[in-house]
Amino acid sequence: MSKAVILGTGSCLPKRVVTNAELEQMVDTSDEWVTTRTGIKNRHIAGEGELNYQLAAKAARRALAVTGIEPQEIDLIIVATLSPHMIMPSTACFVQAEIGAVNAFAYDINAACAGFTYGLDLASQYIQNRPNMKILLIGSETLSARVNWEDRNTCVLFGDGAGAVILGSSSDDRGVMGSRLHSDGNSxxxxxxxxxxxxxxxLRYDDYVGPLIRxxxxxxFKQAVRMMEDAxxxxxxEQGVTMDEISILIPHQANIRILKxxxxxxxxxxxxxxxxLSKYGNTSAASIPIALDEAHRQGRLQRGDLVLLCTFGGGLTWGSLLLRW
Structure with a gap:
């Protein structure tokens, strides 16, 4: 059975960097408070010409450039996002048009911060059934459009950005080995x-506060650590792998206390x-693919390494995924 292997990675961060010191001028907070409680020092905030699909497309082009694959060779585009450019059409359709992937079908998924991991599992299923497929998977967010900038408990956490991977089938033992994905709609x-x-x-309800993150x-904190550890x-x-065999863990970058x-x-x-986390804050579905690209470019990912991903997000959604690089 063919496995889905990551052929290339790419990422894109908005130009503007907002520091904790700048946030001190906006809400009742301090650099010491934010750093101690979250581990975040900076976050990138999108500006003109940096719409969700534009960030996603730039990340996609960088991933394509690594592989030498042309946009016309892409069969499927999946964008994981909770902050789409529009509700309809999908951000993935905008990306398709932006990069010229004329032969691809395209759609979005929303599993909040777990979206990229869900998408990687989904792409793996496609490739197991159709080994010749080339899939572009992107996690892309402009959370600055969905943050309440008067709420100091949330506005300090989130940032914008996009990360992308190109997936194909492996001819050896590399690729996605397995995953454990979960949801709890009651929470x-x-x-x-x-x-x-x-x-x-x-269809309106009394406690509506606007399309803002709450x-x-x-x-x-209590749920995230326990649920990710269990996943x-x-x-x-299930995979018969010990923690000692894991070369690197790339978790969702949400909060330094959770990660520690x-x-x-x-x-x-x-x-x-x-x-x-300190450089980008919580970029939700873009978090893991941005980290993957950065780790790859730093030489932290070597052929044959066992790479473990784990994530947690709204829904609630959480899970883990294991792959051989």
Whole structure:
């Protein structure tokens, strides 16, 4: 059975960098408060010419350039996002037009911060059934358009950006080995974002606050560590792999306290966990592909390495995925 292998990576960050010091001028916060509680120092915020699909397309072009694959060779484009350019058409359709991938079909998925990992599992299923496929998978967000800039508990956390991978089939033992994906719709209220207000008055509800991110941070912390730890350990048991065999863990970049606690529970040394949270903040579905691209370009990913991904997001959605690089 063919496995889906990552052939190339790319990423794109908006030009503007917003520091904690700048946020001090906007809300009641401080660099010390944000750094201590989140580990975030900077975040990139999109500006003119940096719409969601434009960031996604730039990341895609960089991934394509690494592989030498032409846009016309792409069969499928999947964009994981919770901040699409439009509700209809999909951001993936805009990307298709932007890069000239005229032979691809395209659609978005929304699993919040877990979107890229869900998408990687989905792309793997396509390639198992159709080994000749070339798939462009992108995680792309402009969360600055969905943040309440008066809420100091959330506005300090999020950033914009996009990461992309090109997937094809492997001719050896490399590729996606397995995954454990989960959802809990009963806990949706812990991390959520409303749609635009309904134009049907009968479908409106009393506590509507606008299409803004809302989060119960303390509850998310409790759930995220436990759920990711369980997803990782279950997956490794299923694959017959020990933690000692993992070359690198690339987790969703949400909060440094969550990442430290997770690393401790998994028994991994710092040098085997990739963290770039301080530079970009939480970029939701773009978080893991941006980190993948950065780790790849830094030489942290070598052929044959066992790479472990884990993630947690609104929904609630969470999971883990194991691949051989």
């Amino acid at each position: 949706w209220h812990m991390l959520c974002m409303d749609s635009p207000e309904s134009q049907n008055p009968d 989060m119960n941070g303390s509850e998310i 990782v350990n279950t997956l490794l048991r 606690k997770l690393r401790e529970r998994l028994g991994l040394p710092e040098e085997r966990v990739f963290i770039n």
